[in-house]
Structure formats: structure tokens, C-alpha cells
Amino acid sequence: MIERRTFRAMGTEIELLVEADGAAGALEAAEQEFHRLEALLSRFREDSELSRLNRDGTLAAGPDLCRVVGLALAARERTGGRFDPTVHDALVAAGYDRSFEQIDPRCQAPCPAPGAAGGAVSVEGSRIELDADVRLDLGGIGKGYAAERAAEILATAGPCLVNAGGDIAVRGGRWPVGVETAAEPLTLELSRGGLATSGRDRHRWQRNGRELHHLIDPRTGEPAETDLLRVTVVAPDAVEAEVTAKSLFLAGADRAAREADAAGVAAVLVTDDGRTIFAGGLAA
Amino acid sequence: MTSHTGRLYALAFALVAFFLAWAVVAAHPWGTAARDTRLQALAAREAQLRREAKLVNQVVAQRWALYRSRLQARRSQIAAAEKAAPASTPASVRVVTLPPLTVTRTS
Numbered sequence: 001m002i003e004r005r006t007f008r009a010m011g012t013e014i015e016l017l018v019e020a021d022g023a024a025g026a027l028e029a030a031e032q033e034f035h036r037l038e039a040l041l042s043r044f045r046e047d048s049e050l051s052r053l054n055r056d057g058t059l060a061a062g063p064d065l066c067r068v069v070g071l072a073l074a075a076r077e078r079t080g081g082r083f084d085p086t087v088h089d090a091l092v093a094a095g096y097d098r099s100f101e102q103i104d105p106r107c108q109a110p111c112p113a114p115g116a117a118g119g120a121v122s123v124e125g126s127r128i129e130l131d132a133d134v135r136l137d138l139g140g141i142g143k144g145y146a147a148e149r150a151a152e153i154l155a156t157a158g159p160c161l162v163n164a165g166g167d168i169a170v171r172g173g174r175w176p177v178g179v180e181t182a183a184e185p186l187t188l189e190l191s192r193g194g195l196a197t198s199g200r201d202r203h204r205w206q207r208n209g210r211e212l213h214h215l216i217d218p219r220t221g222e223p224a225e226t227d228l229l230r231v232t233v234v235a236p237d238a239v240e241a242e243v244t245a246k247s248l249f250l251a252g253a254d255r256a257a258r259e260a261d262a263a264g265v266a267a268v269l270v271t272d273d274g275r276t277i278f279a280g281g282l283a284a
Numbered sequence: 285m286t287s288h289t290g291r292l293y294a295l296a297f298a299l300v301a302f303f304l305a306w307a308v309v310a311a312h313p314w315g316t317a318a319r320d321t322r323l324q325a326l327a328a329r330e331a332q333l334r335r336e337a338k339l340v341n342q343v344v345a346q347r348w349a350l351y352r353s354r355l356q357a358r359r360s361q362i363a364a365a366e367k368a369a370p371a372s373t374p375a376s377v378r379v380v381t382l383p384p385l386t387v388t389r390t391s
Contacts, residue, residue, distance in 0.1 A: 012391065140391060143391060161385070163388070176385050187380050188377050189377065190375065192375060195388055197390050197391060199390040230390055232388060
């Protein structure tokens with residue numbers, strides 16, 4: 001029997017599925033883990049550890065923030081800078097300065113100047129230091145991390161799946177997951193690992209007639225311009241899936257398909273012009 | 285003669301009495317009494333601190349033992365979880381025709 005719980009956290013809908021009877025305790029603990037991590041990692045909460053770090057430039061942080069920042073810096077290295085946690089100011093400049101539900105989708109304010117990205121961040125033990133004018137956004141990777149932590153907790157009750165607004169972590173069992181393509185929806189069966197989707201089909205808004213979205217290209221400091229609409233990636237865990245999806249999205253369709261094939265990363269790429277490309281050994 | 289001898293005895297007695305008085309004053313037994321009170325207070329304080337330190341050490345030892353047992357339990361849990369699903373394990377995925385239980389969307 002599958003028990004299901006849904007709730008809102010981290011600005012999105014969270015879904016917990018566990019194949020067990022009497023898993024109420026584990027479901028409750030997993031939900032509380034999401035709320036705990038949101039209180040630490042949200043850039044929209046003044047009192048979160050991340051906000052204090054962004055405000056002060058240095059912080060003796062707890063283990064979760066240190067871990068997520070460490071993962072984000074490793075991802076920046078691995079993706080050659082396509083994934084970069086220092087895009088905070090660029091996101092704010094693009095208008096993503098509040099929870100997405102509160103953004104005016106058709107604001108007539110002037111288009112913002114590009115924000116900066118790529119500053120230095122160091123983690124020494126529990127001490128995190130940011131260069132001057134560097135601030136972090138851990139929105140996407142934070143959701144992947146929270147999905148993994150919640151899945152760890154749920155797994156004590158039985159095989160489980162955690163879906164944090166599209167970032168999915170799986171521990172055991174067989175879970176059919178729906179993926180949007182350019183044509184018919186596709187179902188992928190996942191029994192371990194993670195899956196994530198990045199794109200500009202949902203989180204977008206307008207500024208003075210110009211369409212903007214939340215996926216910043218760290219090289220330009222502006223919303224990425226690419227021929228891809230959406231990328232779904234399957235990886236060993238939700239954090240890696242989130243990072244790889246964002247990196248492939250910025251690469252553009254052709255290069256993303258080549259990179260996914262070379263790395264053996266299962267990916268579904270949906271292009272602007274309505275094509276669906278399967279890569280990394282995945283075939284419809 | 286008698287008077288001279290008497291004066292000598294009187295002088296000797298006066299000298300002995302003077303030096304005895306000097307010795308008493310130099311020893312100032314009233315000061316010793318005051319120092320003894322402070323030393324007693326210090327000794328009492330030391331004993332009290334030793335008792336308190338013993339209690340604190342007992343509490344620390346109990347908490348340390350509790351921490352070590354919880355740490356061992358947590359390490360066992362982590363080892364079991366890693367054994368069940370190692371981080372480096374590649375994801376397992378295939379395309380199926382089943383209806384989805386959940387959907388991934390742009391996050």
C-alpha cells in the first residue's frame with residue numbers, strides 16, 4: 001500500500017510517497033525535514049542562515065548550509081561554471097527578488113541591468129566566506145538536497161519517492177514518473193537515484209514587454225538564451241540531476257545531447273521548435 | 285658592693301625582660317590567628333570546589349557516554365543506508381507505458 005502526503009514548502013508543492021503501512025511517523029518526520037531545511041536555506045527568509053550569510057559575507061554555518069554550499073561549489077567546478085550559486089544578484093536584477101507567486105508577471109518597470117555572478121566563495125570547516133558583493137542562491141540545489149534528506153528519512157519506513165516540485169529522489173521500489181515532452185507525455189520508471197527538470201516554461205515573467213525567466217546564465221548574468229525549453233535528467237541523486245539539468249539547459253540542444261550521450265546521462269530535451277530529443281541511452 | 289651587684293642583676297634582668305618582650309612582639313601571635321582564619325576559609329573553599337568538580341566530571345562523563353552511544357548508532361544507520369543505496373550507484377531508469385504516479389515539472 002502506498003501512502004501519500006502533499007504540502008507546500010520551499011515555494012513549491014512537495015509530494016511524499018512511501019510503500020509501507022503505518023508510515024505516518026516517517027511522513028511527518030520527512031515533512032518536518034523540509035520545513036527545517038527551508039528555514040535554513042531560503043533566501044526569502046530574513047532569519048535563514050543563507051540570508052545571514054548573504055547579509056554579513058561570513059558565517060559560522062551549520063552542517064546543512066556548509067554541505068549545500070560545498071555541493072554547489074563542486075557543481076560549479078564540474079560544470080565549468082554553467083551552474084553557479086553566486087547568481088543571487090543576477091536573479092534579483094532580473095526581478096526574481098521575492099517568492100515566485102508574488103512576482104508581477106507583466107511588470108512595466110524598465111528592464112534590469114545584468115547582475116554579476118562568479119565571485120569567490122570559501123568554506124573552511126564551518127566558516128563560509130563570501131567575496132565582497134557576492135551573494136548565494138541555493139534555490140534549485142537546496143530543493144534537491146532536501147528531497148534527498150527527506151528520502152533518507154522515509155526510506156526507514158519503506159521504498160519511497162520524494163518529489164520537490166520536479167526534483168525527485170527515489171529509494172527502492174519502482175516508481176513511474178511522468179515527463180512532459182513536446183508531444184505525448186512519457187513515463188519513466190525509476191527504482192533508484194534522482195530526476196530533475198529545468199526549463200523556462202513555468203517560472204517566467206515580463207519586464208516592460210521583455211520575457212524573463214529564472215535560469216540565469218552565469219557568463220552573462222542574464223536569463224539564459226537557448227534553443228531548449230525544458231530538460232529532464234536522471235542521475236545518481238536529485239542534487240546531481242538538478243545540477244546536470246541546469247547545465248545541459250544552458251548548453252543548448254545539440255551540445256546538451258552530445259554531452260549527455262558522452263556521459264551516459266539519461267536525458268529528455270525539449271526544444272523551442274517542438275522537438276523531443278532522447279539522450280544518454282534513453283529511447284522512447 | 286651590694287648595691288653595685290644589685291644594679292648589675294637589675295640591668296641583666298631588664299635586658300632579659302627587654303629581649304623577651306621584643307621576641308613576643310616580633311612573633312605577633314595576634315597576626316597568626318588572623319592568617320589561620322583565612323587559610324581555613326581557603327581550605328574550605330578548596331574542598332567545596334573539589335566536590336563540585338567531581339560532580340561536574342560525573343555529569344560530563346555521563347553525557348559523553350550518551351553522545352558516543354548515539355554517535356555509534358547514527359554511524360551504523362548511515363553505514364546501513366549507504367550499503368542499501370551507495371551514492372555512486374547509477375540511477376536505474378527505463379521507459380514504460382504505465383500511468384505515472386507522479387509528474388516532474390520545471391522546478
